[in-house]
Amino acid sequence: MTLLSIRDLTVHHGQLRAVDALSLEVRQGEVLAIIGANGAGKSTLLRALAGLILPTSGTIGFAGRDITRLPAHRRVSAGIALVPEGRRLFRSLTVEENLLAGGYRRRPGPWTLGAVQALFPWMAERRGQNAAQLSGGEQQAVAIGRALLANPDLLLIDELSLGLAPVIVRRIYEALPEIVGAGTTALIVEQDVSQAMRVADRVHCLLEGRSVLHGRPGDLTAEQVEHAYFGLDARPAGQEGHD
Amino acid sequence: MGWLNAVVQGILLGGLYALFATGLSLMFGVMRIVNLAHGDLAVVASFLALALVGGTGLPLWVVLVVTVPLFALLGYLTQRVLLQRSLAAGPLATLLVTFGLSIVLQNVLLEIFSADTRTLDGGAFATGSFELSGAISVGYLSLTTFVLAGAVLIGIQLFLSRTGLGRMLRASSDDAETARLMGADSRHVYGIATAIAFATVALAGLMFAIRSSFDPSIGPSRLIFAFEAVVIGGLGSLWGTLLGGMVLGITQSLSAQADPALTLLAGHLVFLAVLAFRPQGLLAGRTA
Amino acid sequence: MTLSDFVTARAAGGPHVSRAARASRLSGLVMAAGAALLAALPFLVFSTVTDTLVNLFVLVALASMWNLLAGFGGLVSVGQQAYVGIGAYTVIALADLGVQPYLAVPLAALTCAVFAVPTSWLAFRLRGDYFAVGTWVIAEVYRLLVVRVDSLGGGSGKGLTGLSGLDQTLRGALTYWIALALALATIAGCYLLLRGRLGLSLMAVRDEETAAGSAGIDVGRAKRLVYLVSAAGCGAAGGVITVSSLSVNPDAIFSVQWSAYMIFIVVIGGIGFIEGPLIGALVFFTMQQFLADYGSWYLVVLGAVGIAVALWLPGGLWGLVRSRTGLSLFPVGYHVRRPDVRE
Numbered sequence: 117m118t119l120l121s122i123r124d125l126t127v128h129h130g131q132l133r134a135v136d137a138l139s140l141e142v143r144q145g146e147v148l149a150i151i152g153a154n155g156a157g158k159s160t161l162l163r164a165l166a167g168l169i170l171p172t173s174g175t176i177g178f179a180g181r182d183i184t185r186l187p188a189h190r191r192v193s194a195g196i197a198l199v200p201e202g203r204r205l206f207r208s209l210t211v212e213e214n215l216l217a218g219g220y221r222r223r224p225g226p227w228t229l230g231a232v233q234a235l236f237p238w239m240a241e242r243r244g245q246n247a248a249q250l251s252g253g254e255q256q257a258v259a260i261g262r263a264l265l266a267n268p269d270l271l272l273i274d275e276l277s278l279g280l281a282p283v284i285v286r287r288i289y290e291a292l293p294e295i296v297g298a299g300t301t302a303l304i305v306e307q308d309v310s311q312a313m314r315v316a317d318r319v320h321c322l323l324e325g326r327s328v329l330h331g332r333p334g335d336l337t338a339e340q341v342e343h344a345y346f347g348l349d350a351r352p353a354g355q356e357g358h359d
Numbered sequence: 360m361g362w363l364n365a366v367v368q369g370i371l372l373g374g375l376y377a378l379f380a381t382g383l384s385l386m387f388g389v390m391r392i393v394n395l396a397h398g399d400l401a402v403v404a405s406f407l408a409l410a411l412v413g414g415t416g417l418p419l420w421v422v423l424v425v426t427v428p429l430f431a432l433l434g435y436l437t438q439r440v441l442l443q444r445s446l447a448a449g450p451l452a453t454l455l456v457t458f459g460l461s462i463v464l465q466n467v468l469l470e471i472f473s474a475d476t477r478t479l480d481g482g483a484f485a486t487g488s489f490e491l492s493g494a495i496s497v498g499y500l501s502l503t504t505f506v507l508a509g510a511v512l513i514g515i516q517l518f519l520s521r522t523g524l525g526r527m528l529r530a531s532s533d534d535a536e537t538a539r540l541m542g543a544d545s546r547h548v549y550g551i552a553t554a555i556a557f558a559t560v561a562l563a564g565l566m567f568a569i570r571s572s573f574d575p576s577i578g579p580s581r582l583i584f585a586f587e588a589v590v591i592g593g594l595g596s597l598w599g600t601l602l603g604g605m606v607l608g609i610t611q612s613l614s615a616q617a618d619p620a621l622t623l624l625a626g627h628l629v630f631l632a633v634l635a636f637r638p639q640g641l642l643a644g645r646t647a
Numbered sequence: 648m649t650l651s652d653f654v655t656a657r658a659a660g661g662p663h664v665s666r667a668a669r670a671s672r673l674s675g676l677v678m679a680a681g682a683a684l685l686a687a688l689p690f691l692v693f694s695t696v697t698d699t700l701v702n703l704f705v706l707v708a709l710a711s712m713w714n715l716l717a718g719f720g721g722l723v724s725v726g727q728q729a730y731v732g733i734g735a736y737t738v739i740a741l742a743d744l745g746v747q748p749y750l751a752v753p754l755a756a757l758t759c760a761v762f763a764v765p766t767s768w769l770a771f772r773l774r775g776d777y778f779a780v781g782t783w784v785i786a787e788v789y790r791l792l793v794v795r796v797d798s799l800g801g802g803s804g805k806g807l808t809g810l811s812g813l814d815q816t817l818r819g820a821l822t823y824w825i826a827l828a829l830a831l832a833t834i835a836g837c838y839l840l841l842r843g844r845l846g847l848s849l850m851a852v853r854d855e856e857t858a859a860g861s862a863g864i865d866v867g868r869a870k871r872l873v874y875l876v877s878a879a880g881c882g883a884a885g886g887v888i889t890v891s892s893l894s895v896n897p898d899a900i901f902s903v904q905w906s907a908y909m910i911f912i913v914v915i916g917g918i919g920f921i922e923g924p925l926i927g928a929l930v931f932f933t934m935q936q937f938l939a940d941y942g943s944w945y946l947v948v949l950g951a952v953g954i955a956v957a958l959w960l961p962g963g964l965w966g967l968v969r970s971r972t973g974l975s976l977f978p979v980g981y982h983v984r985r986p987d988v989r990e
Contacts, residue, residue, distance in 0.1 A: 168536065187539075187544075188539040189542050200537060206533040206537070218541055263540075391776075395779070441954070441958075449961070451717075451723060455910065455953060458725065458907070458953075461950075462947070463950035463954075466950070470944060583780070583784055627787055627788045628788070631788065
């Protein structure tokens with residue numbers, strides 16, 4: 117079943133056409149990774165899905181309704197939560213307060229403060245600590261926990277690995293199966309291609325705002341991905357791999 | 360009156376300044392708006408109470424109970440109708456809008472109530488006092504004001520730290536865009552912040568009005584007290600504002616003891632000294 | 648650049664760059680003729696007219712100075728009444744010492760520039776809105792200090808000496824000319840200042856302070872210079888107010904109402920355009936004359952109109968004229984306007 121359906125979506129970032137007539141679908145319960153080089157339009161796409169930027173044209177359908185023009189704060193109630201690039205924790209709030217802020221809309225679901233603390237046990241011990249004092253990896257985990265407390269049907273994660281050591285990244289990604297197991301669908305944007313291939317059910321590679329390659333990680337060759345990533349290949353979009 | 364008594368009076372006055380400054384601090388913290396009409400709003404509350412007491416004959420405390428929620432509602436509406444638009448139009452626009460509001464309020468009051476100096480009659484309660492010791496005498500009104508101010512500040516602090524909406528106010532102050540990602544409608548959050556600011560400014564305005572005389576043009580000088588309390592204490596810190604109010608109150612009270620003509624000047628000079636030597640304020644780096 | 652070019656550039660949404668030299672040469676001639684006519688006015692009309700115009704010229708000068716400060720320097724002050732007051736009191740004090748009051752007006756400007764130096768050290772520690780209120784507090788401090796000086800009349804103010812010997816008609820004409828000179832000097836001063844290197848620095852600082860700093864512009868120096876010039880201009884205006892009214896009252900001369908006038912005249916006329924204060928002062932002046940019989944309602948209208956313009960017409964009246972016609976009487980260097988005015 118399709119949870120998220122993007123049709124001919126064009127989004128501008130200032131003057132730049134960051135997402136260019138993109139169409140893609142995310143199915144219930146899967147992990148879809150979007151890979152691509154810097155400036156491929158990945159973050160702009162996620163920001164548009166979260167409602168922070170209004171698209172220029174095209175539609176976004178979510179759980180059977182059109183949410184293209186829905187304001188950001190109402191998308192949370194609809195079931196979309198974004199873990200923004202750079203973590204963006206509330207600096208003057210404690211770890212626990214940051215997590216609770218995620219549950220502001222009180223959307224029912226499996227994720228409670230206790231459930232998140234069970235997923236990342238250190239958060240219970242350090243609940244009173246100021247979020248600004250955490251390490252980058254810890255901040256990323258809190259940012260994910262915060263988004264989970266919104267009990268989203270669709271979790272969007274932007275550049276999880278950015279600025280973090282690979283071992284830390286791997287540890288955070290270990291929580292992903294449990295998150296998806298609880299009924300959440302995940303759309304992740306990742307610059308680290310091998311990491312994305314490891315955790316995703318399907319990947320899309322973006323180049324200049326268009327999807328130039330998609331398929332299951334197992335069906336794609338390293339060469340195909342490399343070509344799509346750097347735009348070395350002139351073949352038309354979406355022909356490789358299969359859905 | 361001795362010096363010690365002056366300090367006690369200054370602390371009590373400082374509580375009122377803090378209550379008065381809280382709204383200014385909150386609106387700046389959450390929306391980055393310095394409300395230049397802050398002092399005039401206090402004066403509007405004073406005149407409204409005066410008109411209500413004169414027109415209906417209701418006791419003062421009833422008027423108080425009516426005025427404060429009315430101002431909260433007014434604050435919410437002002438944010439949604441005027442300030443939200445100005446936020447979208449850029450930082451200069453918010454300053455111009457609140458300054459314009461200040462000019463409008465002052466002159467409307469002037470036309471309705473004339474330039475005469477008024478007082479709000481608090482009866483025996485406002486003038487009565489008790490002796491704490493031989494040298495220190497505490498007025499019932501000063502003490503009540505101080506206790507009320509303290510209670511309101513604690514209440515706001517609890518609201519900000521214990522409730523979801525209060526947390527979201529602080530979160531919006533840190534990062535408004537990310538707060539939207541948590542499902543917060545920033546217009547509503549800002550409306551609540553403005554409502555609290557207006558309610559506290561109305562309460563403080565009524566307390567000022569019972570304490571001392573007022574006229575339509577006194578708002579700007581009241582705004583300056585609030586602003587000084589906020590800057591002396593440190594921007595965006597509720598306890599800093601309380602400290603700032605106390606420093607201002609004690610300074611004014613002590614200098615009045617020395618020479619009544621120095622009262623205002625001494626307060627301003629302490630403010631400028633903080634600005635020169637500790638621009639981040641006495642209690643910096645903490646958020647409301 | 649033709650009108651259609653302008654419209655196309657706007658429609659394309661790209662940045663629009665212009666330097667309208669031809670229009671400015673023509674407008675220069677028209678303005679020189681206008682100035683000559685205004686200068687001859689005391690010989691042509693009754694003194695009631697010229698006396699009223701003195702107020703207009705003072706408003707133009709004050710508004711121009713605030714526009715320079717806020718519209719070009721990005722320094723939104725609500726405390727320029729400090730310099731109006733200091734300028735006024737300087738004329739009073741110098742006249743007491745035997746200086747001819749008309750000659751004291753330029754000295755008042757100088758005095759204000761001197762006072763502005765230490766003041767800027769303090770005020771520049773505050774940013775944005777806090778700068779606004781901070782300058783206001785500083786103006787209050789100056790007022791409270793002045794009323795403590797008994798030789799300046801304390802809290803009740805003081806009359807101006809040294810003009811009683813002059814014939815009333817001549818005095819009226821001289822006051823008119825000095826007010827006109829002040830208005831012309833502030834406008835010409837802004838124009839020349841902004842046309843030069845400083846103008847470019849200032850506009851860079853106003854638009855993006857950090858970037859301007861990293862591009863090698865001494866941000867602090869540019870801002871301080873603007874602050875000093877603006878203080879001097881406001882001081883001279885204060886001096887003109889004194890030679891016109893022949894007395895000074897501390898509460899009135901240090902009143903924040905001067906800031907209200909300056910700010911809303913500039914905002915209504917168009918902030919960041921040299922033409923803005925002229926247009927705004929004319930609008931305000933007309934409004935003041937029409938609503939003269941209705942007490943202080945003109946201030947209510949001023950505040951309300953100011954709010955409305957700030958919200959819905961950020962470029963003010965001149966911005967509207969300019970976007971419709973591309974007209975510029977005082978082109979100060981290359982104007983680059985982003986199509987999106989917001990943010």
